[in-house]
Amino acid sequence: MTTSWGILATGKIAQTFARDLALVPDAELVAVGSRRLGAAQAFASEHGGTPYGSYAELVADPEVDVVYVATPHALHLADARLALEAGKHVLCEKPLTLDTADAEEMVRLAGQHDRFLMEAMWTACHPTVRALRERLQAGEFGTPRHLHAELGFRVEAPPEDRMLNPALGASALLDMGIYPLAFAHLMLGEAAELHAVGDLSTGGIDLDVAITGRYPGGVLATMTASMTSWSSRRASIATDCGRIDADDFHHPTRVTFTPYVQAEGNWVFEPGEPVLITPDEPVVGQGYAHEIVEVGRCLREGLRESPLVPHAQTLAIMRQMDALRAQLGVRFPAS
Ligand SMILES: NC(=O)c1ccc[n+]([C@@H]2O[C@H](COP(=O)([O-])OP(=O)(O)OC[C@H]3O[C@@H](n4cnc5c(N)ncnc54)[C@H](OP(=O)(O)O)[C@@H]3O)[C@@H](O)[C@H]2O)c1
Numbered sequence: 001m002t003t004s005w006g007i008l009a010t011g012k013i014a015q016t017f018a019r020d021l022a023l024v025p026d027a028e029l030v031a032v033g034s035r036r037l038g039a040a041q042a043f044a045s046e047h048g049g050t051p052y053g054s055y056a057e058l059v060a061d062p063e064v065d066v067v068y069v070a071t072p073h074a075l076h077l078a079d080a081r082l083a084l085e086a087g088k089h090v091l092c093e094k095p096l097t098l099d100t101a102d103a104e105e106m107v108r109l110a111g112q113h114d115r116f117l118m119e120a121m122w123t124a125c126h127p128t129v130r131a132l133r134e135r136l137q138a139g140e141f142g143t144p145r146h147l148h149a150e151l152g153f154r155v156e157a158p159p160e161d162r163m164l165n166p167a168l169g170a171s172a173l174l175d176m177g178i179y180p181l182a183f184a185h186l187m188l189g190e191a192a193e194l195h196a197v198g199d200l201s202t203g204g205i206d207l208d209v210a211i212t213g214r215y216p217g218g219v220l221a222t223m224t225a226s227m228t229s230w231s232s233r234r235a236s237i238a239t240d241c242g243r244i245d246a247d248d249f250h251h252p253t254r255v256t257f258t259p260y261v262q263a264e265g266n267w268v269f270e271p272g273e274p275v276l277i278t279p280d281e282p283v284v285g286q287g288y289a290h291e292i293v294e295v296g297r298c299l300r301e302g303l304r305e306s307p308l309v310p311h312a313q314t315l316a317i318m319r320q321m322d323a324l325r326a327q328l329g330v331r332f333p334a335s
Contacts, residue, residue, distance in 0.1 A: 033058025
């Protein structure tokens with residue numbers, strides 16, 4: 001059974017998503033909706049599908065099974081509501097909404113309309129992340145004690161752009177910090193406590209954030225997000241047996257485990273040969289294909305949420321971001 005997709009909005013991630021969608025055999029782009037017909041037509045001529053000059057027309061298309069919401073965060077709830085009320089399943093970009101109350105409302109709406117809903121936390125569906133998580137949790141790399149993950153890039157955009165406009169949900173925490181938080185959650189479980197310090201813009205946006213956390217088993221984590229600097233994008237997990245290193249945990253390329261071994265008759269530990277942690281299946285496209293595959297699989301199985309990105313996980317991370325924003329003193333005009 002082929003899953004028929006409608007893409008709601010024609011911005012940067014919608015373009016990337018459409019390119020990966022074309023690589024998934026049992027998924028088809030059947031429609032795209034934009035605020036401007038011209039933008040939908042340009043998108044459709046590149047990626048396919050019927051172009052619509054409004055989101056309302058897109059969600060009314062009977063050919064569409066599932067709508068991918070790719071608008072700025074502050075608009076996710078309204079746009080997902082439109083799709084759910086039209087009887088469509090929804091894959092909604094991250095963060096699901098600006099705060100937990102709105103995220104709970106979206107989950108409630110999906111339940112009310114008996115539709116599938118998933119936050120587009122694509123890294124949770126990424127084969128390398130899944131392989132690492134399974135093997136770490138099986139104890140193959142020892143007991144984790146520390147995790148570090150950082151994601152940041154310098155944002156050069158006009159003030160009205162969604163990356164800098166508080167009315168659209170601009171926030172280093174919500175845009176980038178959600179990834180280290182999700183990575184730590186996937187690897188370690190739900191945080192017991194989190195603390196943040198940040199540097200805010202004059203307009204009150206968090207531009208740089210550093211987070212410390214305590215996870216189950218007393219595992220400690222440090223995580224950063226930045227809109228002003230080029231982070232390494234690395235992640236590492238130090239265990240009692242060695243260390244996992246991800247060159248880029250956001251778009252995982254090379255992930256290794258370096259065991260530390262004790263030389264015979266010597267108390268000193270030496271690093272052994274790094275072992276490559278490889279995915280069970282090849283990574284397709286830029287990695288977004290796997291969330292598309294996961295949505296199709298869930299729909300074929302009649303599921304209303306994905307075990308890879310369950311609602312409880314999305315809501316747990318939303319609650320964490322609410323608490324961290326409160327610590328930073330960041331408030332959105334829209335929430
Ligand atoms: N998964 C990922 O790796 C990833 C990466 C980047 C972003 N994202 C998420 O995806 C969402 C969109 O990000 P993006 O980078 O694609 O943003 P973007 O390039 O600014 O595109 C957003 C699109 O939303 C639509 N839109 C509707 N109302 C708007 C308004 N008032 N202002 C601006 N745009 C409006 C526009 O499409 P039309 O004009 O066609 O209606 C616009 O092109 C965000 O929530 C972000 O967190 C995820």
